[in-house]
Amino acid sequence: xxxxVKLFALNLKxxxxxxxxxxxxxxxxxxxxxxxxxxxxxxxxQIDAVDxxxxxxxxxxxxxxxxxxxxxxxxxxxxxxxxxxxxxxxxDRILTRPGNLVLQVMIPFFDxxxxxxxxxxxxxxxxxxxQSGIAWTGAKVVTLVLMVVCGAVLFFCLFLFQAAFAFFxxxxxxxxxxxxxxxxxxxxxxxxxxxxxVLYVLxxxxxxxxxxxxxxxxxxxxxxxxxxxxxxxxxxxFIVPCWALFKLGISRYQSAGA
Amino acid sequence: xxxxxxxxxxxxxxxxQAGFRNAVKSLFSRxxxxxxxxxxxxxxxADGEIIGYIGPNGAGKSTTVKVMxxxxxxxxxxxxxxxxxxxxxxxxxVKDIGVVFGQRSQLWWDVPVIDSFELLRDMYKMEExxxxxxxxxxxxxxxxxxxxxxxxxxxxxGQRMRCEIAASLLHEPxxxxxxxxxxxxxxxSKIAVRQFVKKIKEEKHTxxxxxxxxxxxxxALADRVLLIGHGRILLDGTLEELKRHTSTxxxxxxxxxxxxxxxxGGMELREAKENQLTVALDPAILPVSVAIASLxxxxxxxDVSVTDISAEEVVAALYKEYQI
Numbered sequence: 001x002x003x004x005v006k007l008f009a010l011n012l013k014x015x016x017x018x019x020x021x022x023x024x025x026x027x028x029x030x031x032x033x034x035x036x037x038x039x040x041x042x043x044x045x046q047i048d049a050v051d052x053x054x055x056x057x058x059x060x061x062x063x064x065x066x067x068x069x070x071x072x073x074x075x076x077x078x079x080x081x082x083x084x085x086x087x088x089x090x091x092d093r094i095l096t097r098p099g100n101l102v103l104q105v106m107i108p109f110f111d112x113x114x115x116x117x118x119x120x121x122x123x124x125x126x127x128x129x130x131q132s133g134i135a136w137t138g139a140k141v142v143t144l145v146l147m148v149v150c151g152a153v154l155f156f157c158l159f160l161f162q163a164a165f166a167f168f169x170x171x172x173x174x175x176x177x178x179x180x181x182x183x184x185x186x187x188x189x190x191x192x193x194x195x196x197x198v199l200y201v202l203x204x205x206x207x208x209x210x211x212x213x214x215x216x217x218x219x220x221x222x223x224x225x226x227x228x229x230x231x232x233x234x235x236x237x238f239i240v241p242c243w244a245l246f247k248l249g250i251s252r253y254q255s256a257g258a
Numbered sequence: 259x260x261x262x263x264x265x266x267x268x269x270x271x272x273x274x275q276a277g278f279r280n281a282v283k284s285l286f287s288r289x290x291x292x293x294x295x296x297x298x299x300x301x302x303x304a305d306g307e308i309i310g311y312i313g314p315n316g317a318g319k320s321t322t323v324k325v326m327x328x329x330x331x332x333x334x335x336x337x338x339x340x341x342x343x344x345x346x347x348x349x350x351x352v353k354d355i356g357v358v359f360g361q362r363s364q365l366w367w368d369v370p371v372i373d374s375f376e377l378l379r380d381m382y383k384m385e386e387x388x389x390x391x392x393x394x395x396x397x398x399x400x401x402x403x404x405x406x407x408x409x410x411x412x413x414x415x416g417q418r419m420r421c422e423i424a425a426s427l428l429h430e431p432x433x434x435x436x437x438x439x440x441x442x443x444x445x446x447s448k449i450a451v452r453q454f455v456k457k458i459k460e461e462k463h464t465x466x467x468x469x470x471x472x473x474x475x476x477x478a479l480a481d482r483v484l485l486i487g488h489g490r491i492l493l494d495g496t497l498e499e500l501k502r503h504t505s506t507x508x509x510x511x512x513x514x515x516x517x518x519x520x521x522x523g524g525m526e527l528r529e530a531k532e533n534q535l536t537v538a539l540d541p542a543i544l545p546v547s548v549a550i551a552s553l554x555x556x557x558x559x560x561d562v563s564v565t566d567i568s569a570e571e572v573v574a575a576l577y578k579e580y581q582i
Contacts, residue, residue, distance in 0.1 A: 003380035010377075014368065093364055095329045096357045098349050099381055251331045251345070254269060255324055 003099065007107045015112050022113065029116030033066065037124060040188055051193045053220070056131030058189055061216055063128050064147045065187035066121035068211065070114045071148075072155025073180070078109020079159045083166035089256030102160065102246070134219050143215045143229045150232035151211040155180060157242045158206070164242065167249025179206050190216055210235035260303040260326060260433065260465065265335035267296040267321055267489075295321040296332065297489040303482075305432070306463040308455070310470070310480030310497070312573060314582055318489040319469045323435055326467065327357055340432055353382060356426030360438035363418065364425055365410035371421050372406040375428060382429040389428065396424040399454055416447030423451065427458065433465045434458070440472050452478045473569035485573075487582030501566055504575045508546055509565045511536045512553055519556035525549055533560075 016022055040062055044055040053061070082105055085091045094104045134140065162176040186194065191202050191213045202209040210231040218228035273289045274280055295318050303309050313319050324330040325337055328344035328351050337344060342351045357364075365374040379389045397403050400420045405413060413421065419439060426434060436455070440448045456479060458464050468479060476483060476497060483500055485493040493500060509528070512519075512535050521527045521537055524544030529536040539549055546564055553559065567575075 003377060003383075006377055006380055010366070010369065010373075090362075092324070092327075092329050092359070093362060095348065096327050096352050096355070097381060098353050253330065255320075255329055 004103055004107060007104075008110065011108050011110055012112060025113035026116040029113055030120050031116075033117050033120040036185065036188060037062070037120070050189055053190055053216075054133060056128055056133055057216065057220055059124060059128035060132045060134075060219075061190050061212060062188045063121050063125035064144070064151060064216075065184060065212060066117065066124060067148045068151025069155050069180075069184040069187075070117035070121055071152035072159065074111050074114035074118075075152075076106065076156035076159030077111050077114070078106050079163035081105075081109050082163035086166045086253070087256065091253065092255055095250075095253075101250070105163075132219075135222070139226070139229060140219050143219060143232075146230075146232040147211050147215050150235050151208075154208060154211055154235050154238055155183075157238050158183075161242045161245060164246040164249045167246075167252050179208070183208055187212060207235040207238050259305055259338075259340065260467070261336075261338045262299055262301050262322075262326075263336045265296050265299045265322075265325060265332045265337055266294070267325065267330065267332045269293045269295055294489050296325070298335070299486070299489070299491055300335075301484060301491055301494060303465060303467065305465055306459065308459055308466040308468060308479050308481045310468050310476040310483040311486065312470070312473075312476065312483060313486035314577055317486045317582060319486055320437070321489075322486065323437060323467065323469060326433075327355060327435060328352055353429065354432045356429070356431035356434045358419075358422050358426045358434070358436050358439055360419070360436075360441040363410065363422065365418070365421060367411050368409055370407050370409055371402070371413070374410065374421075375406075375425060378425055378428055384429060388430075392428050392430060393424075396427060399457065400424050400450075416443050416450075419443060419447065419451065423454065427464075430462065431464065433467065436466060436468045436470075438470050438472075439468070440470065440475055448472075448474070455479055473573055477569045485576060485580075487577070487580050492580050492582070493576065497569060497572075500576070501569075501572050504572045504579075505567050506540055506542060507538050507567055508541055509536060509538050509567070510546065510549060510553075511563045511565070512550075512559055513561040514553075514557040514559050516557045519553045522552055525552075 040055075040058060043050075044058070048054070050058060079102075082091075085094075085105065091105075094101055097104065129136070158176070158180050162173060162180070165173045165176070187208065191199050191209045199209055199213065202213075214225075214228040214231045218225045269292070270290045271293055272284065273291050274284045299318070299322065311319055311322070321330065325332050326339055326344060328348045331345040339351060340354050342354075344351045365371060366377065375393060379386075384392075397406065400423065402420060402424055405417050405421060408417075410418060410421070423436075423439065434455075439455075440451055443451065452475060455466060455468075459466055466479070468475060470476065480497060483493070483495065483497055484491055485500070493503065495503075510525075514533055514535070518530065518535065521535075525537040525539045527535075528538050535553075537549070537553075539546070550562060550564075
């Protein structure tokens, strides 16, 4: 444990070394995220509701996805370096050390500039909560926390899934970005607006709707759909196939000639 | 103890001709070639042995070492290192081994060496006292005290290699894997590394698996040599046995004053320079002492040296014999 904390601190130190660049990156993250916020705002200047969801409710959805994405990506985004480590055989070194493989790959690339996105998400959440017209109860607050936390885990799993493909293809599969960077964009709206089929895929294949659409329904519609409240927890099952793929990948690892 | 039982490993390598057109073609249909990297490899290494593992590039050396380190999973066969299967019990297995890849660093590049060592201490969850003791000992033996505060990227290759070896031994592994530890080092550093490895083996009884192309390393260190070619173990024995397998020839070089002695039967002239003569002979036919007596009787000898065929030549002859 001490080792990972130190590795983490080492990485933070080296990212902070160029202070100006670090703060500019954070600011950049913060500012660019505004564009997607405004695109939602402008659409709602023309219409009152999307698929029955009001402006405040869509903003809530937006904030949840933004928060969970920024956490998931800060932690797991560094796994994008994994295909290079596999190709060059750098992963050898990690395999010859005791300790968790994923943590050893991830921590040196933990991206602290994502804090900009996180702050933006928090601000949007602050705007959305009073505007959503939701009668807040203890259960709904718990649901909101579950959405963000499970969502972050889910995004992390998607980065891990994408990285694990490098064992088989020697390169990352860019199309999987649809579910990471793509989901951050189209997750601004409740997934039901994209039609039944998309909702099915996002329920049963890549369970993003379990942390977004269904619990949102519960918060908006209230007690009748209390079962939706715990669906975010169910989405955590997605860890199983991701981890299995990674494990299978290790046994297929070919290293690089040396 | 390390045990290899009928280990096989194949790689699937995509074949592609050079050129842009073929690159495009390979996007749609790709031909694969199966390369047999290890073909029924079996051997056993006892505790405290230094094994010299030799073979030309692409013979399967690295693959063997990577299987032993838990990096690669073989297709079939079994491997036990200290009673554990490397790829199945990876985490507990790697605590007992140290690995030095000559071409790859295990130090964190931008931080002082001592910081890297402390990270390793935490990774291996070492007690502070044990760490201090090992660090002091390694720093003394490898003369590191001046280097510890320098970032790894500012070290010379020889200095870095000394630090790498120390890093791999901090946790007192039972088995040490050295992959080309002297590659690119100057003569002084090479000798320092060799002396150190010898010392570690004697004092700690560490098993060492040494892969190298430098036959001087083998000559200086290896108790036993394994020769691999085309994924198969071709020879297994001491360097002496390998030499005898290749040739029993002795080389006599003399310096003399006066007239050049005649080279009599049983001796073969190798080189004749001014006041210096080199002959080869087979001691089974003509004993060395008889040959020297014969030469001495014809001229005044200033100096005599008798040598075997060099390790370098043994290996060249073996590679040729096995067509690897």
